[in-house]
Amino acid sequence: DADVTQTPRNRITKTGKRIMLECSQTKGHDRMYWYRQDPGLGLQLIYYSFDVKDINKGEISDGYSVSRQAQAKFSLSLESAIPNQTALYFCATSGTPGTDQETQYFGPGTRLLVL
Amino acid sequence: AQSVSQHNHHVILSEAASLELGCNYSYGGTVNLFWYVQYPGQHLQLLLKYFSGDPLVKGIKGFEAEFIKSKFSFNLRKPSVQWSDTAEYFCAVSGHSSYKLIFGSGTRLLVRP
Numbered sequence: 001d002a003d004v005t006q007t008p009r010n011r012i013t014k015t016g017k018r019i020m021l022e023c024s025q026t027k028g029h030d031r032m033y034w035y036r037q038d039p040g041l042g043l044q045l046i047y048y049s050f051d052v053k054d055i056n057k058g059e060i061s062d063g064y065s066v067s068r069q070a071q072a073k074f075s076l077s078l079e080s081a082i083p084n085q086t087a088l089y090f091c092a093t094s095g096t097p098g099t100d101q102e103t104q105y106f107g108p109g110t111r112l113l114v115l
Numbered sequence: 116a117q118s119v120s121q122h123n124h125h126v127i128l129s130e131a132a133s134l135e136l137g138c139n140y141s142y143g144g145t146v147n148l149f150w151y152v153q154y155p156g157q158h159l160q161l162l163l164k165y166f167s168g169d170p171l172v173k174g175i176k177g178f179e180a181e182f183i184k185s186k187f188s189f190n191l192r193k194p195s196v197q198w199s200d201t202a203e204y205f206c207a208v209s210g211h212s213s214y215k216l217i218f219g220s221g222t223r224l225l226v227r228p
Contacts, residue, residue, distance in 0.1 A: 031214060040124070042205060042218035043159075050214070090159065097212040103149070104216055106159040 003027045004107035006091050012113045019078040021110045023091030032074040033092040033104065034058075034066060036085075043090065049074055081114045088112075117142050119206050121219035128196050129227050136191040136222050138180075138206035148189040149207040149216070150180055159205065165189065166211075176200070198228045 004025045013019050023032065030051050035043040035058075045058030047066040055068055063085060067075045078085055089110045095101025122137040140146065150162040163174025170182040180191045189206060206219040 033214075033216075040220055042119075042220045043216075044218075045215070048214055092216075094214070097214070102147070102209075102212065103161060103164055105161070106151075108158040 004091060004093055004105055006089075006107040006110050008110060009108065010111045012115065013081050014115050015082055017081050019081050019112065021076045021078075021089055021091075021112070023074045023076070023107055025072050025091075025093045025107075027093050027095070027105065028071075029093035029095045029101070029105075030071065031094045031097075032068065033094075034064075034074065034076045035090045035092065036060065037088040037090060037109075046076065046089075078112075078114075081112075083114045086112060086114045117208070117215075117217050119208050119217050119219035121204075121206055121222050123222050124220070125223050125225070127225045127227065130198055131195050132226075134191070134193040134196045134200070134224070136204055136206075136224070138189045138191065138219060140187050140189065140206075140208040140217075142187075142208050142210065142217070145211045147209045147211060148180070148182055149209075150174065150178070150189070150191050151205045151207060152202050153205065153221075154202045162191070162204070196224075196226045198226050200224060201226045 007022045033048045034046040049055045049068045065077045091107040092104040094104045118141045120139045148165040151159040152162045165172045165182045173179045203221045203223050205221045209216045
């Protein structure tokens with residue numbers, strides 16, 4: 001969805017390096033999410049944020065941190081990358097719960113390879 | 116435990132064949148149900164969703180899904196597939212007003228011309 005953008009789209013890094021993945025949205029949604037996708041496992045939630053001051057851990061937050069710089073921006077950091085963090089990372093956004101806006105919309109993904 | 120099961124991991128069809136992808140969920144309470152599609156090299160796109168009302172939901176590109184509450188199922192169907200339907204399909208469930216979207220492991224569909 002063009003309303004949700006992610007940078008970079010592809011990244012190769014080495015073990016131990018710090019990496020930041022960025023997500024921006026123009027949908028005006030309050031809620032933002034970071035997922036990772038591994039083959040055969042579907043998507044797993046890393047972190048989520050309901051607004052700028054509300055950040056929460058998801059299922060697999062170990063080794064990751066996030067920053068919600070503004071309503072429209074949500075960054076994911078790997079403080080010290082390791083090879084098993086090689087995956088496809090997706091950002092998503094959603095709007096007001098209890099309405100049609102609570103559907104999650106996904107960005108194009110960042111493919112990360114940790115050597 | 117909350118979970119989504121997609122029975123077929125890989126499906127191969129010829130063009131014009133009919134498609135049905137199975138999805139069963141385990142979730143307490145009222146649910147929202149989704150099918151997302153991921154075309155090769157692209158991001159997840161919403162194919163269709165069910166929040167309430169008519170259990171037969173129509174989505175984009177001729178896809179439809181039926182919510183059968185008694186069977187905890189939300190199977191995806193298309194009467195006649197095209198080569199361009201080659202993609203990975205994900206079923207997902209969330210509770211009403213819940214942030215948490217639980218995904219199945221996906222079904223890879225290959226449509227042969």
